[in-house]
Amino acid sequence: MAKFRTLDDIGDVRGKRVLVRADLNVPMQDGKVSDDTRLRAAQPTIAELADKGAIVLVLSHFGRPKGEDPMLSLSPISSALAKVLGRTVGFVTECKGPAAEQAVGLMAAGEIAVLENTRFEAGEEKNDPALVAAIAKLGDLYVNDAFSAAHRAHASTEGLAHVLPAYAGRSMQAELEHLEAALGEPERPVAAVVGGAKVSSKLDVLNNLVSKVDHLIIGGGMANTFLAAKGVDVGKSLCEHDLKETALGILAKADAARCTVHLPYDVVVAKEFKANAANRTVNVHEVGADEMILDVGPAAVEALSDALKTCRTLVWNGPLGAFELEPFDAATVALARTAAALTEAGSLVSVAGGGDTVAALNHAGVADSFSFVSTAGGAFLEWMEGKALPGVEALRA
Numbered sequence: 001m002a003k004f005r006t007l008d009d010i011g012d013v014r015g016k017r018v019l020v021r022a023d024l025n026v027p028m029q030d031g032k033v034s035d036d037t038r039l040r041a042a043q044p045t046i047a048e049l050a051d052k053g054a055i056v057l058v059l060s061h062f063g064r065p066k067g068e069d070p071m072l073s074l075s076p077i078s079s080a081l082a083k084v085l086g087r088t089v090g091f092v093t094e095c096k097g098p099a100a101e102q103a104v105g106l107m108a109a110g111e112i113a114v115l116e117n118t119r120f121e122a123g124e125e126k127n128d129p130a131l132v133a134a135i136a137k138l139g140d141l142y143v144n145d146a147f148s149a150a151h152r153a154h155a156s157t158e159g160l161a162h163v164l165p166a167y168a169g170r171s172m173q174a175e176l177e178h179l180e181a182a183l184g185e186p187e188r189p190v191a192a193v194v195g196g197a198k199v200s201s202k203l204d205v206l207n208n209l210v211s212k213v214d215h216l217i218i219g220g221g222m223a224n225t226f227l228a229a230k231g232v233d234v235g236k237s238l239c240e241h242d243l244k245e246t247a248l249g250i251l252a253k254a255d256a257a258r259c260t261v262h263l264p265y266d267v268v269v270a271k272e273f274k275a276n277a278a279n280r281t282v283n284v285h286e287v288g289a290d291e292m293i294l295d296v297g298p299a300a301v302e303a304l305s306d307a308l309k310t311c312r313t314l315v316w317n318g319p320l321g322a323f324e325l326e327p328f329d330a331a332t333v334a335l336a337r338t339a340a341a342l343t344e345a346g347s348l349v350s351v352a353g354g355g356d357t358v359a360a361l362n363h364a365g366v367a368d369s370f371s372f373v374s375t376a377g378g379a380f381l382e383w384m385e386g387k388a389l390p391g392v393e394a395l396r397a
């Protein structure tokens, strides 16, 4: 970490406006934050800066809006952040421009405000220098505390680091230190569990990961795409049919790298995507045309647990099923508990990451038993691949 400027190097911040890029992209259910891990991760940096008298301006994206979308405002999340911090947190309805400048101009030393979703701005994901300059007008210093968004070269995650004095926040610093300690030189065999719903971005990662791990366990929506690629009729399951060729390429690469790929052979299917929907457990070849695969089946989970028992290191991103909806949490909970027990017995180093993955481990009651739980999903996988993360690179001293 000596290569990065951290809050230890930031000097006197009293009265200075500090733009803190946090990751407030938290899981929501029924309009409420369902897992506040990322808010708790943001606390040390925000509290430290506010206690030192900075004017703290929190920047973040939320979801993947196409332009302004009131459903994806950060306003409700700023209230949740205030509860976690136990402090007053203001909300500024823009992340740049005259109204934001005026609101920030009224803030006093030690005050905290969240600015509106950076992805409401067209220039955010393009890392547009004009947007970078407009946001930079609001601050004197920039702190990036969003390791989980560090794989994005966006205006708020990368661009700002080039125009303002830039520092790594406490959460960013801790993530990099812990990941290096746990996975810098992983003991083999290494297993990776990759599941969840962000199929396209994670397929890219798998391409490189297969040469780094001995077992690749594929679940969630990811598995459906691979099953479809192998000719299985997955009915109405979440599946990216246009990526089937990519999936076949990954399987071939895994074979050449002697990486064992585990795909489910029994699955839990339902006709509705809702809790307690009528469901049945079937062989993957028996999914009905009007059914969705919502979880890995119990026989496959048992085989996965057995495979895990032969491994020394586990990296996990993405739930095996739609874990928010009981009973489709069963496979994720069962495998998480096996991994936790192996870690507690000292035979496995287990590192998990991802907003929903962390929520799933909390749901299974085992997050504290893992060796390290990262707030990051995609960024964590890219770090694992050995890729340079733009948000981290931009902080190099």
Ligand SMILES: Nc1ncnc2c1ncn2[C@@H]1O[C@H](COP(=O)(O)OP(=O)(O)O)[C@@H](O)[C@H]1O
Pocket (backbone or CB within 6 Å): 195, 196, 197, 198, 199, 219, 220, 221, 238, 293, 294, 295, 317, 318, 319, 320, 321, 322, 323, 324, 353, 354, 355, 356, 357, 358, 377, 378
């Ligand atoms: N078989 C499935 N069908 C539909 N959605 C699924 C399935 N399996 C997992 N999911 C969904 O994937 C989401 C998490 O995916 P993702 O965002 O990729 O994970 P993470 O945030 O941990 O990286 C959860 O909301 C879960 O419901």
Ligand SMILES: O=C(OP(=O)(O)O)[C@H](O)COP(=O)(O)O
Pocket (backbone or CB within 6 Å): 023, 025, 063, 064, 148, 149, 152, 198, 353, 354, 355, 356, 375, 376, 377, 378, 379
């Ligand atoms: O939730 C996030 O990533 P993750 O799902 O990989 O954990 C980050 O906030 C990044 O979000 P993005 O994948 O929409 O850029």
